[in-house]
Amino acid sequence: MRISDLIKMGLRNLGRRKARTALTVVGVVIGTISIMLMVAIGQGINYNFEKQIMENGSMTIIRIYTYAWGENENGEYQEYQQVLNEELIAQLREIKHVKAVSPVMEKYIELYSGKYMTGISLKIMDCATFADFGFPALEYGTYPTPEQNETIVFGYEALNEFYYNNGRTYQTKTVDLAKDRVNFTFRDYDTTDVKKQFRYVVKDYAKIAACDQWEYGWYCYVDYEFYKELYTRYANTLKPADKKKAMESLERYDTIQINVDNMKHVTEVQEAIEELGYRTESDMQYIQPMLDTSDMLQKVFLAIGAVAFVVAAINIANTMIMSIYERTKEIGIMKVLGCYIKDIKKLFLFEAGIIGCIGGMVGVGLSYVAAYLLNEYGGAFLGSLMTIAGGEADTGAAYCIIPFWLPFAAILVAISVGILSGYLPARRATKISAIEAMKNEG
Amino acid sequence: MEETEPKDTNTKEEAPIIEIKNVKKIYRMGNERIPAVDDVSFAIKKGEFCCLLGTSGSGKSTLLNLMAGIEKASGGQILIKGKNIRKMNEKQLAKFRQKYLGFVFQSYNLLNSMTALENVEFPLVFKRIPARRRKRMAREMLVKVGLGSRMNHRPKQMSGGQQQRVGIARAFVAKPEIVFADEPTGNLDTRTTMEVMDLIKQVAKDNAQTIVMVTHDPRLAKFADKIIHILDGKIQSIETISHTMTEDTEEETTEKSEAEREENEEDEKENEKE
Ligand SMILES: Nc1ncnc2c1ncn2[C@@H]1O[C@H](COP(=O)(O)OP(=O)(O)O)[C@@H](O)[C@H]1O
Numbered sequence: 001m002r003i004s005d006l007i008k009m010g011l012r013n014l015g016r017r018k019a020r021t022a023l024t025v026v027g028v029v030i031g032t033i034s035i036m037l038m039v040a041i042g043q044g045i046n047y048n049f050e051k052q053i054m055e056n057g058s059m060t061i062i063r064i065y066t067y068a069w070g071e072n073e074n075g076e077y078q079e080y081q082q083v084l085n086e087e088l089i090a091q092l093r094e095i096k097h098v099k100a101v102s103p104v105m106e107k108y109i110e111l112y113s114g115k116y117m118t119g120i121s122l123k124i125m126d127c128a129t130f131a132d133f134g135f136p137a138l139e140y141g142t143y144p145t146p147e148q149n150e151t152i153v154f155g156y157e158a159l160n161e162f163y164y165n166n167g168r169t170y171q172t173k174t175v176d177l178a179k180d181r182v183n184f185t186f187r188d189y190d191t192t193d194v195k196k197q198f199r200y201v202v203k204d205y206a207k208i209a210a211c212d213q214w215e216y217g218w219y220c221y222v223d224y225e226f227y228k229e230l231y232t233r234y235a236n237t238l239k240p241a242d243k244k245k246a247m248e249s250l251e252r253y254d255t256i257q258i259n260v261d262n263m264k265h266v267t268e269v270q271e272a273i274e275e276l277g278y279r280t281e282s283d284m285q286y287i288q289p290m291l292d293t294s295d296m297l298q299k300v301f302l303a304i305g306a307v308a309f310v311v312a313a314i315n316i317a318n319t320m321i322m323s324i325y326e327r328t329k330e331i332g333i334m335k336v337l338g339c340y341i342k343d344i345k346k347l348f349l350f351e352a353g354i355i356g357c358i359g360g361m362v363g364v365g366l367s368y369v370a371a372y373l374l375n376e377y378g379g380a381f382l383g384s385l386m387t388i389a390g391g392e393a394d395t396g397a398a399y400c401i402i403p404f405w406l407p408f409a410a411i412l413v414a415i416s417v418g419i420l421s422g423y424l425p426a427r428r429a430t431k432i433s434a435i436e437a438m439k440n441e442g
Numbered sequence: 443m444e445e446t447e448p449k450d451t452n453t454k455e456e457a458p459i460i461e462i463k464n465v466k467k468i469y470r471m472g473n474e475r476i477p478a479v480d481d482v483s484f485a486i487k488k489g490e491f492c493c494l495l496g497t498s499g500s501g502k503s504t505l506l507n508l509m510a511g512i513e514k515a516s517g518g519q520i521l522i523k524g525k526n527i528r529k530m531n532e533k534q535l536a537k538f539r540q541k542y543l544g545f546v547f548q549s550y551n552l553l554n555s556m557t558a559l560e561n562v563e564f565p566l567v568f569k570r571i572p573a574r575r576r577k578r579m580a581r582e583m584l585v586k587v588g589l590g591s592r593m594n595h596r597p598k599q600m601s602g603g604q605q606q607r608v609g610i611a612r613a614f615v616a617k618p619e620i621v622f623a624d625e626p627t628g629n630l631d632t633r634t635t636m637e638v639m640d641l642i643k644q645v646a647k648d649n650a651q652t653i654v655m656v657t658h659d660p661r662l663a664k665f666a667d668k669i670i671h672i673l674d675g676k677i678q679s680i681e682t683i684s685h686t687m688t689e690d691t692e693e694e695t696t697e698k699s700e701a702e703r704e705e706n707e708e709d710e711k712e713n714e715k716e
């Protein structure tokens with residue numbers, strides 16, 4: 001038989017029992033949709049996960065805050081005050097898988113350039129750890145080093161909106177460090193009565209090249225040791241009571257930030273720190289339940305898909321066997337008329353494969369519809385799985401993403417299931433004897 | 443058993459197209475052994491119309507099925523065109539049937555989902571003949587059996603006689619050298635029976651095809667060149683009908699076929715218009 005004849009005959013045979021064929025196809029459709037959505041949701045989760053890593057910085061960072069929230073022994077939430085000092089940093093450095101530890105402080109500063117000014121956050125960290133925390137590339141200048149630590153690193157947005165406001169006019173300006181001199185001061189204490197005001201004129205500077213991590217935008221970065229020098233100078237300009245407080249503040253850190261060598265070890269390191277008696281936070285700890293849930297969700301879909309495909313396979317086999325019973329005489333006639341056994345086998349495998357193929361194609365089509373509906377209206381359900389705490393799901397976020405290869409793979413699976421389940425019935429069909437054609441009863 | 447014709451005359455001309463030697467077929471039903479065909483030997487010449495005549499249950503169908511390779515013989519030798527079909531495997535048998543054999547069945551065995559034309563095309567499909575040529579051959583054949591105007595009818599829309607004509611067209615479409623027919627008129631009334639018999643005889647004559655027909659009806663024996671009487675699985679006698687007796691029927695059929703041909707040509711024209 002020619003392939004074209006085989007196809008024509010197979011389709012004709014399926015067409016003869018439209019209702020039965022359709023019902024058999026439905027099974028395959030359900031299986032295909034389950035498998036498709038499983039992969040699509042998995043892809044969606046991975047996509048969102050990666051996007052959030054990009055936006056929120058590395059997933060390998062653990063933070064210890066002076067003021068921490070946590071459950072106490074009675075299961076109630078309460079605030080804890082933790083002492084973060086150099087001693088703790090030394091301890092943390094000893095923990096396995098810890099790549100870098102740095103104190104972190106954040107101070108509001110006012111930057112001045114001529115008549116223009118702006119307020120911004122200064123982030124203070126140990127400059128030796130900048131590289132380990134994955135600081136991005138610079139547009140110009142170099143990062144500070146322990147030997148040369150006086151560089152002020154400007155975020156990629158930090159110089160953009162200096163303003164001038166005298167009550168009548170409001171002007172903004174983008175400062176060019178090559179031409180404009182910039183100085184800054186801290187604003188932690190009241191300095192209206194102070195004789196000599198503290199101002200630091202920026203000498204060494206660098207600017208971070210534009211990137212998509214917001215934390216390097218509206219910030220300035222400075223080394224911790226250099227900050228201590230600057231702040232001591234600032235404290236010396238203050239009233240005695242304020243000076244004492246200011247100097248004390250240098251002995252404690254707001255936050256300690258730890259970088260772990262691998263995402264997989266974050267939980268382990270966090271546990272080690274908690275054993276030291278400190279409460280920690282990491283993005284990972286919010287991501288982990290999300291990953292677990294998504295994993296479970298994917299497994300559920302996989303299970304549904306597998307069960308649906310098994311049922312579909314049984315269904316196809318059943319349909320084929322029924323079809324063979326009905327067509328016993330026909331098969332006998334075909335044999336008498338000189339049809340090769342191989343062709344009979346091919347015919348039945350083709351019919352089973354077509355059931356799989358149609359089911360696969362319809363399933364793929366419906367999966368696109370289902371994915372669209374989930375993306376459009378399933379946000380409440382799926383969105384909670386895909387955002388880490390603090391982050392918000394974008395409107396129109398993709399919860400289900402169907403990669404270009406998925407429909408092809410799904411149809412291929414559906415066809416394979418069809419052909420595999422058609423195999424035994426097809427073999428059975430070949431065993432039907434030509435004598436069936438010679439029988440006259442029935 | 444006795445042969446009315448001396449054996450040497452036909453062996454001189456040509457080897458027999460079908461040669462059967464000591465063929466046996468024994469069915470087992472539990473412990474019972476049913477010898478459906480019991481040590482049968484005979485030969486059929488090319489172009490001969492051979493009739494296996496016997497009462498119901500005498501083993502005619504079994505014998506025919508053995509010759510066609512549909513049943514496996516329990517013993518003996520079956521040579522068709524000099525080839526021992528007992529030694530063929532399924533694939534070789536299928537190929538052999540495609541090439542040399544045609545079949546006419548008692549219950550027509552047309553596929554109800556197909557039109558008359560598609561049914562006639564069917565054996566050509568297995569021979570991998572391209573669709574266009576196949577259609578042309580089938581159409582010609584249907585015209586020949588007088589169904590030029592029924593090509594696109596389905597079996598259910600035709601009378602028994604018409605269905606058997608389609609069956610005959612299907613059997614002869616590939617121009618097989620041998621056509622087997624098991625009670626081809628068993629489901630037809632007397633008038634239609636005679637028409638169908640005439641048709642088979644005429645179509646076979648056109649291409650000098652060999653016919654092996656099974657029947658229990660002695661009235662049909664007159665169409666045959668050779669009658670093999672069978673009883674209880676054994677040959678009782680072989681009767682060869684002399685040429686002179688068949689001559690007038692031959693004229694009759696040619697006359698008739700000419701009339702039919704005219705009819706058919708009209709049908710064909712109609713078809714072409716469609
Ligand atoms: N498949 C079978 N199993 C057992 N016995 C069979 C089978 N086919 C035919 N027979 C027996 O063989 C004998 C010959 O049958 P068959 O060739 O059909 O006779 P006929 O065609 O002359 O009427 C009968 O007695 C029948 O019962």
Ligand SMILES: [Mg+2]
Binds near residue numbers: 502503504
């Ligand atoms: Mg019979």
